[in-house]
Amino acid sequence: MRREKGEAVLKGKCLLEPLDFSVEEMDGLFADTERIIASPEKYSEACKGKILATLFFEPSTRTRLSFEAAMLRLGGQVIGFAEAASSSVAKGESLADTIRTVSCYADLAVIRHPKEGAPKVAAMNASIPVINAGDGGHQHPTQTLTDLITLKMERGGFEGLTIGLCGDLRFGRTVHSLIKALSRYEGVTFVLISPEELMAPEYVRRDLEMNGAVRFEETRRLQDVIHRLDALYMTRVQRERFFNEEDYIRLKDIYILDAEKMKAAKPDMIVLHPLPRVNEIAAEVDDDPRAVYFKQARNGMFVRMALILALLGIETA
Amino acid sequence: MxxxxxxxxxxxxxxxxxxxxxxxxxxxxxxxxxxxxxxxxxxxxxxxxxxxxxxxxxxxxxxxxxxxxxxxxxxxxxxxxxxxxxxxxLRLPDKVTNVIRCKNPRCVTSSEGGVPHIFHLVDERSKEYRCEYCDDIVRAVE
Known part of the structure; x- marks a missing residue:
């Protein structure tokens, strides 16, 4: 299988944050994803003999299962653990030693960790490619790949879009990564919708202020801006990120997207959500054709298949 | 005198x-x-x-x-x-290692031993640095 001219070669690289790949490399990955979606059966043995290690120091359903499903659909095998308690970390082993050991057994490692920057430390000590599958409230670059491929498939591209990000923008790592990735595309406008306590971190807002190619605004009320949006990215207020339960209870249901609010939205506005959802999107919205979050979850598996192939240097064309 | x-x-x-x-x-x-x-x-x-x-x-x-x-x-x-x-x-260094420490309790440097504390200068006027790992912003001297 030959790679088309101009497509990216990502063999041996790590994906720790959304800007680790160039725009061209991302385009190559999206082209690979669309090829896989068109004929998944062609790739059912592409990773035969390869092993993926999934190191989940924090619970996950979607990300871990979608990585495992992606590797199994490529004909590869998976080893790993789903919580820190079932790893040697429970015995006091350092992250550096864990990843050095895993490098001896696997061809590629996926890591989720509650500490921010842990995947970078893992990559510094690994001899195999490392993928960040979420580090605390910091970044989640493979969810961003999922979000971007969905936006591309549903809206045709990113330039000039007005994107509302709503909910927990402070601890919402998927939001931080998505903003970072979309900031490279001309004419994007971000509308940041959150209560004051859950505003985007200083480093995210500072990057936006310094970026001349994009615009951003902040508001507290979803209903004031929903009519202007091309895409609405809803997020869950995450109980696990709060040190204080009272604050969580006060803020958890601050935004609820329902059929009434959707009436004010554009007919082609799409609703995205990294999932899991709690109360922030009413179940009645699921039947609205503009709600694409379950398609998004499906796309996540395919884009992770493309990512695994690219980092292992296996061509798709 | x-x-x-x-x-x-x-x-x-x-x-x-x-x-x-x-x-x-x-x-x-x-x-x-x-x-x-x-x-x-x-x-x-x-x-x-x-x-x-x-x-x-x-x-x-x-x-x-x-x-x-x-x-x-x-x-x-x-x-x-x-x-x-x-x-x-003297001038403010662009990068400092093991001089200042990250104050973010969620940063990997708060729990993983042996990790160098690396910061990059983001704003010379306000003397602000960004943590290599968690991106948290700290003032060099407070």
Missing amino acids: VVIDSISKGIVIDHIKAGYGMKVLEYLGISANYNTIAFIMNASSQKHGRKDVIKIENLTDVDLTALGLVDHNATVNFIEDHVVVKKIK
């Missing part, structure tokens, strides 16, 4: 912002137990009004990266045989 002898060999850190002298010594990790130090606080200065000055005898090997962080307006004079042989104007 306070009179302090000149030193024959060592360094003189001059033009330190008044009140920052102790912090400079702290950042440099220099102890009076092992070094002969003259520490002048709140001296009059034509340039700055008031300043601190530190003279350290028989020491020329100083981590200027750390010093630039505490007061980048200070100057360092290297003395040999009572003569200034080199004068360095």
Whole structure:
């Protein structure tokens, strides 16, 4: 299988944050994803003999299962653990030693960790490619790949879009990564919708202020801006990120997207959500054709298949 | 009038912002137990009004990266045989390793031992640095 001219070669690289790949490399990955979606059966043995290690120091359903499903659909095998308690970390082993050991057994490692920057430390000590599958409230670059491929498939591209990000923008790592990735595309406008306590971190807002190619605004009320949006990215207020339960209870249901609010939205506005959802999107919205979050979850598996192939240097064309 | 002898060999850190002298010594990790130090606080200065000055005898090997962080307006004079042989104007370093620590309790550096504490300069005017791992922003001197 030959790679088309101009497509990216990502063999041996790590994906720790959304800007680790160039725009061209991302385009190559999206082209690979669309090829896989068109004929998944062609790739059912592409990773035969390869092993993926999934190191989940924090619970996950979607990300871990979608990585495992992606590797199994490529004909590869998976080893790993789903919580820190079932790893040697429970015995006091350092992250550096864990990843050095895993490098001896696997061809590629996926890591989720509650500490921010842990995947970078893992990559510094690994001899195999490392993928960040979420580090605390910091970044989640493979969810961003999922979000971007969905936006591309549903809206045709990113330039000039007005994107509302709503909910927990402070601890919402998927939001931080998505903003970072979309900031490279001309004419994007971000509308940041959150209560004051859950505003985007200083480093995210500072990057936006310094970026001349994009615009951003902040508001507290979803209903004031929903009519202007091309895409609405809803997020869950995450109980696990709060040190204080009272604050969580006060803020958890601050935004609820329902059929009434959707009436004010554009007919082609799409609703995205990294999932899991709690109360922030009413179940009645699921039947609205503009709600694409379950398609998004499906796309996540395919884009992770493309990512695994690219980092292992296996061509798709 | 306070009179302090000149030193024959060592360094003189001059033009330190008044009140920052102790912090400079702290950042440099220099102890009076092992070094002969003259520490002048709140001296009059034509340039700055008031300043601190530190003279350290028989020491020329100083981590200027750390010093630039505490007061980048200070100057360092290297003395040999009572003569200034080199004068360095400090600046804020673009990258510092193991000088400041991340205050974010969620940062991996708070729990994983042996990880170098690396920061990158983001804003020279406000002396703000960004953590290599968690992107948290800290002021170099508070």
